[in-house]
Each structure stands twice: as structure tokens, then as C-alpha cells.
Amino acid sequence: MNTKTVVLVGVPWSVHELNNAIRDAATVGASLLVVDTPESLAQLGEQTAVQTRTVKALDPLLIADCVRDTEPATVLAITEFCMELAAAVREQLGIPGTPSAVEARVLDKAQTREVLHEHGLTQVGFHRTSLLSPEDLLGDLEPPVVVKPRSFSGSHGVTFVADRSELARVFEPYDLAESNRDDRDTRVPHLAGDHRTHEVIVEEYVPGPEISAEGLVVDGRLTLFTLTDKFNTGMPYFEEVGQMVPSRYTQERTAQVEEYLQAVVSALGFVTSPMHAEIKLLDDRIELVEIHTRYAGGRMVELLESAYEMRPYEVYFDAMLNGRTPSRPSLTGDHYGVGFFTGRTDAPLTWPSYAFPHPEAVVSIDLDRRRAPKVFAYEGLRIRWWFAGHALFAAKDHAAVHENISFLLDNTPGQSGSGS
Numbered sequence: 001m002n003t004k005t006v007v008l009v010g011v012p013w014s015v016h017e018l019n020n021a022i023r024d025a026a027t028v029g030a031s032l033l034v035v036d037t038p039e040s041l042a043q044l045g046e047q048t049a050v051q052t053r054t055v056k057a058l059d060p061l062l063i064a065d066c067v068r069d070t071e072p073a074t075v076l077a078i079t080e081f082c083m084e085l086a087a088a089v090r091e092q093l094g095i096p097g098t099p100s101a102v103e104a105r106v107l108d109k110a111q112t113r114e115v116l117h118e119h120g121l122t123q124v125g126f127h128r129t130s131l132l133s134p135e136d137l138l139g140d141l142e143p144p145v146v147v148k149p150r151s152f153s154g155s156h157g158v159t160f161v162a163d164r165s166e167l168a169r170v171f172e173p174y175d176l177a178e179s180n181r182d183d184r185d186t187r188v189p190h191l192a193g194d195h196r197t198h199e200v201i202v203e204e205y206v207p208g209p210e211i212s213a214e215g216l217v218v219d220g221r222l223t224l225f226t227l228t229d230k231f232n233t234g235m236p237y238f239e240e241v242g243q244m245v246p247s248r249y250t251q252e253r254t255a256q257v258e259e260y261l262q263a264v265v266s267a268l269g270f271v272t273s274p275m276h277a278e279i280k281l282l283d284d285r286i287e288l289v290e291i292h293t294r295y296a297g298g299r300m301v302e303l304l305e306s307a308y309e310m311r312p313y314e315v316y317f318d319a320m321l322n323g324r325t326p327s328r329p330s331l332t333g334d335h336y337g338v339g340f341f342t343g344r345t346d347a348p349l350t351w352p353s354y355a356f357p358h359p360e361a362v363v364s365i366d367l368d369r370r371r372a373p374k375v376f377a378y379e380g381l382r383i384r385w386w387f388a389g390h391a392l393f394a395a396k397d398h399a400a401v402h403e404n405i406s407f408l409l410d411n412t413p414g415q416s417g418s419g420s
Contacts, residue, residue: 004030004073004321009063009089010082011040013297015048020301021078022050024314028321033070035063040187058189060088068093074320078313080153081188083107083273083293088191097320098293102269104193106293110150110201111193112268116288119267121260124204124287131176131198137167144205149381151195153290154297157381160205160236169236174198179380197381206280206287211247212296213257213277214304216315217270218325224258225304225312225329226250228296230278231339231405233412239385241412242405243298244337245307248398253281260286272319274312276300299338299390304329306394307336334394337401339408343388345373352411357403361395 006025011034012018018034025032033051034041041052055062063085067075074095077086084107087100105111116122127139128150138145147170148158159170179198184190210232215224227247233239261277273293280287295301295312304312308329315326343349349369356362367389375383391408393401 002029005067005070006030006032006317006321007063007067007070007072007075007086007089008032008034009036009075009077009086010034010058010079011036011043012079014299015044016299017078017297017301018044018048018050020305020311021313022048024311025317027311027314028317030073030317030321033067033072035066037186057186058082058085060085060092060191063089064092076316076320078294080292080294080297081194084191084193085189096271098271098273099269100191102271103293104191106268106291107151107193108195109148109290112288112291113201113203115267116264119263121264121267122287123285124206126201126203128199128201130196131171131174131200132180134167134171137170138164138202141202141204145202146205147200147202149195149197150199150201151193152197152378152381153292155232155238155240156378156383157197157200158238160238162235166236170200173382173384175377175380175382177380178377181379185379197379206282206289208280208282209249210278210280210289211249212243213261213275213279214296214300214312215258215261215275216273216312216319216326217265217275218272218319219323220266220271221325222258222262222265222270222275223326223328224254224261225308225310227254227257228300228303229337229402231409233342233409237384239342239412240298240340241342241409242337242339243296243300243303244335244393244398244401244405245303246331246335248402249281253286257286261291264288264291274316298340298387299392302392303336303338306392307332307334334396335398335401337393337405339391339393339405340387341367341389341391341408342385342412343373344414345376345383345386347413349388350413352413353407356391356407358393358395358400361393361397361400361404363392363394365389365391367391
């Protein structure tokens with residue numbers, strides 16, 4: 001069997017995900033070729049055995065010319081900032097897949113919300129604006145609202161505003177002069193879906209439990225893999241602390257979520273790609289918070305592999321290379337979760353307690369206090385927190401995993417949230 005070449009655009013933030021992708025590509029008879037700038041490729045180190053090629057800039061024409069001789073079977077990305085770029089490279093090479101215009105509207109939360117309104121898939125009022133025009137921050141909206149960058153992820157820059165007296169909080173993590181510089185950050189591509197960090201969307205706040213959903217879209221049809229319980233620090237910044245599968249809402253809400261998300265991916269124009277969606281569960285409906293054409297970060301791929309009889313990247317590559325739609329995966333029987341040692345970027349990491357309420361549910365702990373954040377700011381937006389390490393949990397009992405992650409949340413320095 002001839003080995004097919006899968007071009008992977010952009011070095012992922014998490015090297016362990018790249019290793020999983022390398023393994024799963026081989027399973028379907030493919031090898032990965034990672035393309036990025038020399039500075040980014042240098043992050044891979046010697047422990048990741050993968051072919052690489054360098055380009056001087058993250059430009060679709062340059063990348064297409066760089067890999068054309070390999071006759072790639074497909075071109076993909078598994079890192080947030082390169083999804084639109086990979087689609088643009090596919091278009092340059094005449095390779096089918098989700099169009100770059102779709103990737104752009106998914107990356108831009110304002111465009112996503114507009115499409116949802118057009119198709120009757122949201123009741124959330126919203127306003128897109130710029131922090132450079134503070135007088136227009138709310139538009140016609142009134143608090144409570146959530147303000148977030150139009151094109152960013154990981155909850156960075158997200159701020160809850162309960163009333164007008166709290167509006168100043170929105171601007172605290174920003175250096176607005178830096179956010180509007182002519183010279184952009186060269187670590188990521190800047191195509192149609194990318195927006196400056198000062199370009200924000202303001203949305204009416206929707207109360208209720210927030211969960212996420214993972215799946216794979218093949219030729220426009222969604223196969224839902226799992227619903228995921230999420231843990232964050234709550235208002236005002238919703239900083240991520242952990243997640244677990246399957247969600248406690250699985251039995252009662254899966255069919256409704258799958259029907260709703262199928263309508264969402266159809267409206268947005270997904271063709272073939274992973275789907276990660278964050279949603280609010282209301283009594284009478286579901287509301288989308290945001291959606292992506294990738295799997296979730298935060299070691300979600302590892303959770304899916306552990307809790308279900310599946311390999312997420314294997315089914316993704318199989319879909320792109322062979323057009324095969326996966327079956328819904330079967331549970332292995334345990335609940336799996338991950339909790340993060342969330343550190344502040346402006347202070348040394350300290351952790352008050354490691355006395356997990358269910359030590360028998362601890363599978364592994366990865367923590368080294370000597371680690372340091374990789375990124376402190378992005379184009380004028382200060383990154384206030386980072387994952388200094390993580391703990392993996394597994395148990396037959398949902399409550400044991402839930403309570404261990406909640407313990408990490410309660411011990412996160414400077415926070416007083418609770419599991420969602």
C-alpha cells in the first residue's frame with residue numbers, strides 16, 4: 001500500500017496531540033508532513049519524529065508551493081489559528097474539504113452569531129464593536145452581557161459585565177495601542193476570519209449550565225461522540241479548570257443536542273471536519289456559545305481515547321482520505337476527566353493542597369513548578385492564566401471524578417468558583 005501524505009499546517013500548541021495524530025495517520029496508511037516557520041518548528045524538539053518543511057511566512061501560496069511536489073492527499077490543521085489557512089492551501093491545490101470562507105465565519109464569533117440569527121438558531125442579542133470606541137461598547141444592549149474577542153479561544157479576554165459600573169473591567173487586560181499596531185504577530189496567519197484583539201463581540205448573558213460537545217462532520221453530516229461537563233472559575237472571567245466525559249446530561253439531552261448542532265453545522269457550511277461546540281442548556285432550548293472545526297484542547301483527545309473505544313484523529317483522517325463516516329463510539333465503562341493546575345502568568349505557581357477527595361480515582365499527575373508560561377500576551381491582550389500541569393482521573397462513579405476536578409477548582413489560587 002502506498003503511503004499517502006497528509007500535510008499538517010501549523011505546529012499544535014500541545015505536542016502530545018501531534019504524537020497522537022502521527023500514530024493515527026500511520027493506522028490509515030498516511031504520514032504527516034508538518035509545515036510552519038522555522039521558529040515554530042523549533043518547538044518540536046527531538047522527541048517528535050515527524051517530517052517537516054519550513055516556510056518563511058504562514059501564507060497559503062507559499063505553503064502550497066512548498067508541498068506541491070509531495071502530491072498531498074489532503075491538507076489539515078489541528079491548531080486553532082491555522083484552520084482557515086489549511087483550507088486556503090487546500091483550495092490552492094484543488095483538494096476538497098471545508099472551504100476557507102466557512103472556516104473564516106467559524107473563527108469569527110460575530111459572523112457565527114449572524115448566521116445563527118439568520119437561520120433561527122439563536123435568541124441571543126449581540127453587538128460587534130471595537131474597544132477603541134468605548135462609547136459604543138454596548139450598542140443597544142444592556143447588562144448583564146459577556147464581552148469576548150471575535151477571533152480568540154481558551155476564554156482569554158472573556159469578561160462578564162453585570163452592570164454599567166463594571167465596564168472598566170473589560171479593558172483591564174488590554175494594551176490598546178499594542179492591539180492596533182500595523183505589524184502583526186507572525187506566529188499565526190492573518191486571513192479573513194482573523195480579527196484584532198480589540199475587535200469584540202458583546203452578547204446578552206445566558207444563564208444555565210454550560211457543557212461542550214465533540215463530534216465529526218463528514219460530508220455535512222454530524223456524528224456526535226460525546227457531551228462533556230465543563231469546569232471554570234465562573235464570573236467574571238470563566239477561566240477553564242477541567243472537563244470530564246461523559247456528561248451527566250448525556251442521557252436526557254443527547255438527542256436534542258445532536259439535532260441542534262446538526263442544524264448549526266449545516267447553516268455554517270461544515271463539509272468534513274471535527275466539531276467542538278460549547279453550548280448552554282436551557283429548559284426550552286439550546287444556545288450555542290461558540291463552535292470550532294477542530295477537537296477541543298485541554299487533553300480532550302486523550303479523554304475520548306480513554307472513555308470511548310475510538311481514536312479521534314484516526315476517524316478524522318479516515319474521513320478526509322476515504323470519505324468514511326464513523327459510527328457512534330462505545331463507552332469503555334468508566335468516567336474520565338482532567339483537571340488543570342491553573343497558574344497566574346504574573347506570579348509563581350503555588351498550590352495549597354493535593355488532598356484529593358477521591359485519591360483512588362487519580363490516574364496520573366503531571367506538574368512541574370519550574371515550568372513557565374509560553375505566552376504572556378498576544379497583540380495587546382494580556383494572557384492572565386495558563387495550565388502549569390494537569391491531573392487525569394477515572395472512576396466508575398461520575399461523582400468521584402467530578403469531585404476531584406471540583407477540588408482543583410476550589411484550590412485554584414485567587415479563585416472561588418465551583419464546577420459547572
